[in-house]
Amino acid sequence: MTEDVLQVSHISKQLGGKPILQDCSFTVKRGELKVLIGPSGAGKSTLLQCINCLIPPDSGDVWLEGQKLDRADKAHLCAFRAQVGMIFQDFNLFDHLTAVENVAIALRKVRGMSRKDATDRALEELGRVGLARRSQLYPAQLSGGQKQRVAMARALAMDPKVILLDEPTSALDPELVGEVLAVIRDLAQNGMTMIMATHQMDFARALAHEILFMERGRIIEQGAPETLLAEGSNTRTRDFCCRLLEMGA
Structure with a gap:
């Protein structure tokens, strides 16, 4: 790798x-x-949105597979966003569309797929996240965890090269967090390239290849979890995690 x-x-x-x-x-x-990881206001969400150019950065560049993103070229930017999926805290589903329609709509509008082909692909991705039997339900009929899994299926349907996840479990009740993390865990174990902002430290310790600790808009530390979170290590990352535990986070 x-x-x-x-x-x-x-x-x-x-x-x-x-x-x-x-x-x-x-x-x-x-x-x-x-x-x-990092405290609230550290810049994690802004960084993810700058990578996907939902917020244009003031300076700096992003390359995807060696090709520099030209933010001034609308066609290039659209193609880039199709390859770099984004999953938000608050799902961003269309309330008037069923789960399968929410997944299929980008395939039809962006990829130009027929309604049948888009629906078939959407059903495939909903099955992948464990929602095959919920495909005809509207967002109001789904739990928070199910809504987030629909959002994940929508991103996966575009065949992204990278997925950006912005605190994907922060809006969920504690009992629903596990079902979303299980999908992310499966994606990670099957080789999906991902950048994820999260406070789920056990998840990060177990699955992250590298942790980037942010504070006041800067990446202060980065390294393997076994280094930054090791028992007895003197890192800002470990200090932050200990403070979370003390606060009951």
Whole structure:
């Protein structure tokens, strides 16, 4: 596993004159899961949105498989976003569409697939996340965990090269967190390339190839979980995790 799929280089961003991201750089190799952790306001969500250009960075660049993203080229940007999927905290489903329609709509609108082909593919991805029997339900009829799994199926249906996950379990009741993490765990074990912002430390320790600890808009530390979270280690990452445990997070 040596091929760099995504390269983030010197990304900086200010909002309202306040620095939100400062010179953030890292690379992700094919099949890696990299986890962003850090306190609220550290810039994790902004970094993910800058990578996907939902928020344009003030400076810095992103490369996908060696090709630099041209943010000024709308066609290039659209193609990039189709290959770099984004999963948010709050699902972003269309309330008037069923689960299968929510997954199929991008396949029809972006990929130009026929209704039948898009529906077949959507059903396949819903089955992949354990929702084959919920395909005809509307978002109001689904639990939070099921909604998030529909959002994940929607991203997977586009055959992304990378998936960005922004605190995908933070809006869920505790009893629903496990079902979403189980899907992410399966994706990680099957070689999906992912960057995930999360406070799920046990998950990060078990599955992340590398942890990136963010604070005040900077990547302060990055390294393997067994290094940064090791018992007795003196790292900012471990200090942060210990504070979470003390607060009952």
